[in-house]
């Protein structure tokens with residue numbers, strides 16, 4: 001059930017599973033109801049009371065929960081993303097005070113409560129560019145420029161022919177090497193393909209999977225992306241799985257449906273422990289190589305939605321630990337604003353990763369966060 005732009009003044013003993021409330025205002029208490037898997041978005045919940053509800057897997061995004069109270073509710077797997085929480089209580093405990101206590105009393109590495117605890121990853125996707133001497137020259141230039149970077153994981157995903165050169169050029173540096181695809185079978189009669197084991201054996205760490213250019217020009221589907229992701233994980237690689245909507249899908253207002261479908265299918269059958277080894281790149285197809293970047297708010301909105309979807313599937317703790325990148329015409333000029341967003345943990349960069357100076361500027365922007 002979808003509720004948009006409404007003022008709600010009575011909810012009690014309802015069975016409202018998979019309820020979606022957007023840009024609305026809740027001026028009442030919700031009691032003894034089932035709200036399992038429901039999503040509240042940009043909704044005013046200030047002062048509302050939630051009492052004895054099943055709120056299992058509920059997602060709250062960009063909501064105002066100021067002064068709201070939750071009592072005796074099942075909140076297993078619930079996710080709160082970019083919400084206003086001051087004065088909110090859960091079973092009488094002030095949530096903001098509790099978060100401050102945790103932040104002050106536990107080491108950052110031990111908690112997955114916010115962006116600061118996730119690994120920012122800036123990955124270059126070179127696509128079909130650079131011969132071996134050109135690859136070596138670019139990496140030689142880059143490694144000098146980023147040698148002092150510690151808080152950002154730097155990855156160069158390069159064509160298969162450049163992997164050996166790239167691995168040799170970056171040995172002992174803070175630059176990790178990735179491939180741009182891999183096949184899902186271990187070996188066999190698949191002319192022209194490369195297996196995950198072949199990459200892992202070389203020392204490759206990352207692999208881009210499900211890039212929209214693979215989906216568009218090489219007929220890859222969510223089913224094959226899912227198989228490739230499983231094969232990459234089995235070989236010990238870290239998959240960077242790309243998802244994103246077409247311009248037409250955005251215009252039809254189905255971005256969230258498209259993204260949720262891709263996330264559910266691409267990660268189908270993948271356990272939480274394996275998911276934690278994956279990176280997700282949100283790449284709106286209309287922004288790739290077009291010079292049209294999503295605004296920072298658009299990127300944040302979809303990255304937050306991806307995290308909320310993961311929270312529903314895997315629980316909030318796992319969702320909070322996953323690095324979600326933005327990709328699509330990210331460059332030296334717009335990177336800082338994009339990576340400053342709460343749910344944008346880095347970028348997958350095409351064109352701008354082919355210039356050492358521009359790529360370095362993006363990396364340095366991610367260091368600031």
Ligand code: PGA
Nearest residue numbers: 288289328329349350351
């Ligand atoms: P772009 O490519 O930065 O050139 O738009 C991004 C990507 O395809 O990963």
